[in-house]
Amino acid sequence: MAKRSTPEVNAGSMADIAFLLLIFYLVTTTMNVDSGIMRTLPPLAEQNQKQEDVKMNKRNLLFVSINSRDKILINLKDPVGIENLTERAKDFIMNPTNNSEMPEFEEVEINLLGKRRVSKAVISLQNTRFTSYSMYIKVQNELTRAYNELRDNLANKEFSKSFANLDEDQQDAIRKAIPLRISEAEPKI
Amino acid sequence: MAVMKKKGSSGTPPISTASLPDIIFMLLFFFMTSTTMREVELKVKTKLPVGTEVQKLENKSLISYIYIGSPTKTLQKQYGDRPRIQLNNDYKTKTEILEYVVAEREKLSEADKPLMTISLKVDNNVRMGIITEVKQELRKANALKLCYVAGKATLKDFYEQ
Numbered sequence: 001m002a003k004r005s006t007p008e009v010n011a012g013s014m015a016d017i018a019f020l021l022l023i024f025y026l027v028t029t030t031m032n033v034d035s036g037i038m039r040t041l042p043p044l045a046e047q048n049q050k051q052e053d054v055k056m057n058k059r060n061l062l063f064v065s066i067n068s069r070d071k072i073l074i075n076l077k078d079p080v081g082i083e084n085l086t087e088r089a090k091d092f093i094m095n096p097t098n099n100s101e102m103p104e105f106e107e108v109e110i111n112l113l114g115k116r117r118v119s120k121a122v123i124s125l126q127n128t129r130f131t132s133y134s135m136y137i138k139v140q141n142e143l144t145r146a147y148n149e150l151r152d153n154l155a156n157k158e159f160s161k162s163f164a165n166l167d168e169d170q171q172d173a174i175r176k177a178i179p180l181r182i183s184e185a186e187p188k189i
Numbered sequence: 190m191a192v193m194k195k196k197g198s199s200g201t202p203p204i205s206t207a208s209l210p211d212i213i214f215m216l217l218f219f220f221m222t223s224t225t226m227r228e229v230e231l232k233v234k235t236k237l238p239v240g241t242e243v244q245k246l247e248n249k250s251l252i253s254y255i256y257i258g259s260p261t262k263t264l265q266k267q268y269g270d271r272p273r274i275q276l277n278n279d280y281k282t283k284t285e286i287l288e289y290v291v292a293e294r295e296k297l298s299e300a301d302k303p304l305m306t307i308s309l310k311v312d313n314n315v316r317m318g319i320i321t322e323v324k325q326e327l328r329k330a331n332a333l334k335l336c337y338v339a340g341k342a343t344l345k346d347f348y349e350q
Contacts, residue, residue: 014210022217029224034252034308035243036338044328083348129318133311134238134350136320137339141240141347148242184324 037140042183060103060120062092066139068130082138089146093121093178112173113158122181140182147180154178225249233258233275235310239342239350246336251304253293253332255286257319258312272315274323283322290330307335 064085065073072080080088095102105117123143127136148163151174155163159170166174235258246252256275260268273280276289294302307327311320327335342350 011207011210015206015213018210018213018217022213022220025217025220025224028227029220030227031224034246034310034336034338035341036246036308036336037240037242038244038306038334038336041324041328041333041335043331043333127317127321129316129321131317132313133315133317133320134313136317137238137240137337138347140337141242141339144240144242 037137037144039140039182039184057104057120059101060122062089062121062123063126064089064123064139064143065126066128066131066135068128070132070135072139082142085139085142086146086149089123089143090150092123093119093146093150095119095121108176110173110176112170113177116177118177118179122183124183124185126185143182144180147178150178151175229254229256229275229278231256231275232261232264232278232280233273234261234312236313237310238313238337238339239347240339241342241344241347243339243341246306246308246338248304251297251301252306252308252336253290254308254310255289255323256310257315257323259314272312272319274319283319283326286323286326287330290327290332294332305332305334307332308338309335310338 063073063075065076067073072082072085074080074088092102095105103119103121105119107115108118110116110118125139125143152163154177155161155166155170155174158174159166163171163174233256235256257272258275259265259270259272260280268280274283274286275281276285281289290307294305297305309320309323324335327333
């Protein structure tokens with residue numbers, strides 16, 4: 001048989017095919033990675049142990065309530081602007097002046113950091129049915145920022161690095177030294 | 190001048206397009222790896238709030254979404270503009286959240302079940318009443334890890350907003 005050379009496959013339409021696929025992917029997929037404020041809800045309380053949770057030393061508790069007109073009240077009497085909330089929270093958590101009205105400390109043994117005084121502060125966030133979500137997120141954000149800044153400060157002091165640059169163990173130690181305690185109160189129905 | 194301008198055979202050769210498919214394929218692969226499939230068709234408006242302390246949500250497979258907001262413009266005639274809860278592709282009532290969470294949890298492997306995160310995509314203008322109710326339902330379903338989805342903003346933009 002005579003040798004026949006196979007003709008070359010025309011690759012001219014390859015680009016068109018690839019374009020088609022590309023456009024398909026552009027249309028059907030999304031680029032954005034979501035980001036958000038992470039929270040853990042408290043487990044649903046059993047009927048009989050409901051009362052115990054409430055019993056907590058009053059000085060350890062900071063009530064932050066947002067009313068239906070998006071105004072923030074601290075401890076039900078003290079109005080505060082959103083700009084000052086972070087500072088108030090930081091002050092409360094660390095209690096730098098050892099004020100007897102503000103949270104007490106407990107000695108905790110922490111890996112890498114040794115014995116430390118850990119604040120028992122708990123921030124309790126309350127809102128009404130008519131509080132707007134945007135305000136709620138703002139307050140959540142400001143409270144998170146208070147904790148993050150405190151952790152950053154401690155990280156800088158102990159390891160001379162910012163919190164984000166620490167390794168897993170160090171971050172854990174800092175987290176234990178400044179535990180994030182924001183409780184969302186049981187809704188009043 | 191006229192001498193310099195030669196016509197005919199010595200014109201610039203056509204640009205080779207042989208590498209065009211390669212370039213396009215490269216782009217294609219870039220998009221294939223860096224994007225994710227759109228999960229659902231949104232039936233509610235969700236203009237997300239912004240925050241400065243947001244964290245990236247890493248593992249997409251562990252996340253289930255709950256959307257809350259008023260119906261989109263075209264659907265408002267039919268459904269009104271009261272905020273609605275959207276699960277998967279439909280409006281649902283809050284009592285159906287439990288079922289949804291259980292179904293979503295079933296999809297995960299045994300080891301991943303406790304790590305399941307509920308991502309709340311809620312419109313800025315929604316009032317907290319509906320969200321509190323949803324949160325109570327989530328507690329009943331024992332889905333305790335949740336994330337309020339928000340965009341990233343600088344501190345300055347955050348206060349001005």
